[in-house]
Amino acid sequence: MRSVALLALASVVSAGHISVPFSRQSFDNSHARRAALRKRQDDSEPFALEALNNITGGGYYSEFAVGTPPQQISFLLDTGSSDTWVNIDPDESSTFETVDVDFDIQYLDRRRIQGEYFEDTVTFGDVEVTEQRMGLALQSVRPTGIMGLGFSVNVASIREYPTIVDNLVDQGHIDTAAYSLYLNDIDTDAGALLFGGIDREKFIGSLATLPLQSDALGGTSQITSFNIDIQGFDVVSPDGERTVDIPNLDSLAILDSGSTISLLPDDQVQELWDEFGVLSFIDVLAPFVDCAYRGEKGQGYTFEFRFDGKTIRVPMDEMVIDAYSDLQDIFMDDPTLNQFFGDWEGACMFGIGSTADFGINDDQFTLLGATFLRSAYVVYDLANQQLGLAQANLNSTDTDIVDIEEGDLPDVTGVESQSSSSTPTSSASTTSTEATTTITSTEATTTTATEEATATETDDGDDGDDQADDNTGDEGDDEDAGVRLIPSLLAAVALSALMLVL
Helix, strand or coil: CCCCCCCCCCCEEECCEEEEEEEECCCECHHHHHHHHHHHCCCCCCCCHHHHHHCECCCEEEEEEECCCCEEEEEEEECCCCCCEECCCCCCCCCCEEEEEEEEEEECCCCEEEEEEEEEEEEECCEEEEEEEEEEEEECCCCCEEEECCCHHHCCCCCCCCCHHHHHHHCCCCCCCEEEEECCCCCCCEEEEEECEEEHHHEEEEEEEEECCCCCCCCCCCCCCCEEEECEEEEECCCCCEEEEECCCCEEEEECCCCCCEEECHHHHHHHHHHHCCEEECCCCCCEEEHHHHCHHHCCCEEEEEECCEEEEEEHHHHEECCCHHHHHHHHHCHHHHHHHCCCCCEEEECEEEHHHHCCCCCCEEEECHHHHCCEEEEEECCCCEEEEEEECCCCCCCCEEECCCCCCCCCECECCCCCCCCCCCCCCCCCCCCCCCCCCCCCEECHHHHHHHHHHHHCHHHHHHHHHHHCCCHHHHCCCEEECCCHHHCCCCHHHCCCCC
């Protein structure tokens, strides 16, 4: 396994807040390329999408030290789950203590991370969080760990325990359980996680304060995730026309930094896919769109997500993910795939998928992943069970931090408009290597709060076969958009290029 180069992540500590920069890693298609070559040596059948299962790639990662002496470990930053876990055994640490509790997380794609819990010290720059409980993955499909930033009630353990955020408060490092997240845009590879603070230079206008809601699928009245009401969704064309208008979406939306794409209920997403000729295949979780929409073809289109008191606008280029840049010849040259992608500029991942593809058929469930969050500035206020939401001031290099003290969120206002002098920034130290997602891998964790969603997917296993039978021979009637049936040889696609961590 190749090592992962990250930003020099020396956390900046100040009274009441801890600033943790992170890096975004891009895709690595080398495994898929090798799989493609092996497949093409077999003359009995053409190579197809199944090799794309080997794609790995970037997500939003930071590096923290675990143990005594400290071991540097890369973590995916995930607001959609609560457990922090590693797959590097720190048992040589003098502060390592085992906990006699099994660790078991189920992903939406049915993959699992299993092991046991332990306690050790986690270091953020000069800040040490002692006796932090974490999972030690003994069976893992990921080369890096996850830092869960959610509520303790949603940990995978049968018994609730203090999360990283809880212990930052309990051990006096920040005043209250709250943090803000700034992913920045798709053309940058660095952002900032700010425990206990709000950076007024990173958002535009006022912060809308939105109360969290109980989960639609969780079967509980408790607040277990960052779940808010979303009122509507539109696509606005360059001439100002609403080409897709869902004025009464009336759904609950989970804001999840660990998710590569966003998900809308199936009825709503079909209209959106039709508008842009998005292709969706049976048993393929990630939809495809013409890469031309990253350029001139998509200029002027805006996706509007409407909440109570705030609309977040996402440009088209944030919704077109260049996940397969090194594999375009596979899409264009393979005769089976060419019939779908041959007249496209290239095959890209579309940033909004269908909840039904993940076995979730409830129209009250929406997930807003990185394709939404890059355009938003979000304050995750666990203490008051609410979110602060504003339009992000992209590529801002200035800082004006206000500490979040105990009580309600401070009444702060961001900059007046998008910084005109801002230009995309990148870090030369961030490289594409063997990592997983958030603009990448397919693993999608479901902890206790989403067990019902996972169970729904498992129970619906026969439905996929029924759907495939119903679509047999219909490809020609549906050549502009919608669901496509492809031969069984092609059924497994791009799963490791997609990740939904809940």
